[in-house]
Amino acid sequence: MRVVLNCNHSYGNPFICNALSPDYDLIIEGVIDSIKELYANEKALHSLFTVFDNDAALGVLRNNVAKLKEEITNLYNLHTENPEDIHIYNQIKHNEEKLEELQNELVTNVTSSVRLDYIKSFTTKEEKASLTFKDIYSLVLADSNKLTLVISPTKTRSELLENYEQIVNDESILRKFYIANDGRRGIFYEVKLYE
Numbered sequence: 001m002r003v004v005l006n007c008n009h010s011y012g013n014p015f016i017c018n019a020l021s022p023d024y025d026l027i028i029e030g031v032i033d034s035i036k037e038l039y040a041n042e043k044a045l046h047s048l049f050t051v052f053d054n055d056a057a058l059g060v061l062r063n064n065v066a067k068l069k070e071e072i073t074n075l076y077n078l079h080t081e082n083p084e085d086i087h088i089y090n091q092i093k094h095n096e097e098k099l100e101e102l103q104n105e106l107v108t109n110v111t112s113s114v115r116l117d118y119i120k121s122f123t124t125k126e127e128k129a130s131l132t133f134k135d136i137y138s139l140v141l142a143d144s145n146k147l148t149l150v151i152s153p154t155k156t157r158s159e160l161l162e163n164y165e166q167i168v169n170d171e172s173i174l175r176k177f178y179i180a181n182d183g184r185r186g187i188f189y190e191v192k193l194y195e
Helices: 024-040 042-052 055-081 086-120 125-129 157-162 164-169
Strands: 139-142 146-151 174-179 186-193
Touching (some): 024 174, 139 157
C-alpha cells in the first residue's frame, strides 16, 4: 500500500488532469529538500530576498495614500461649500475607490515585507525544521516526474494558477533531481519566483 496524490478526484476540481499520481512521501521529501537547498544556495536566497524586499515600494505607497487622503479631505471641504457640484462629488467617489485600491496594495506589500523578515529569521538548522511549506511556497505543483515550487510575494493562489503557463516557462532560481531516502525513487524539482 502507498499514499499518492491524485488531483482528478479532489473535491470540486473542474480540471481534468492526465498526470500520474506521485507518491505523497516523495513529494514531501522533495519539498523539504528544496527548502534546505534554497537556504544553502546564496544566489537563490539573494534572488528570493530581492523579490521580497520592497521597502522603497512601501515608502512610495504610504506617501501616495497620505496624499490621496489629504486630497479627499480637501474635496470634502469643497463639497461642503458647493453641495450641488456633481463634479466634486464624482471626484470624491473616484478618489475613495483609488484610495481603497492603494490601501489593499499597501496591505499586500506590508504582508510581503513581514513574510521576508520571517523567512530571513530562520538561521539555524533547527529553526528551518519548523518551517512549513506555506511559509516559503505560494504554490506547489506536483506530478509523478516533477515538482514546481512557486514563491510569490504578492500573488494569490488563483492569480498564480491563472498565470500557470508563464510560470512554468519562467527561469528557475533552483533546480535539482532529488533522490528519496530509500535510494530507489526520485523527483526533479524547480523553484521559481513570480512577481
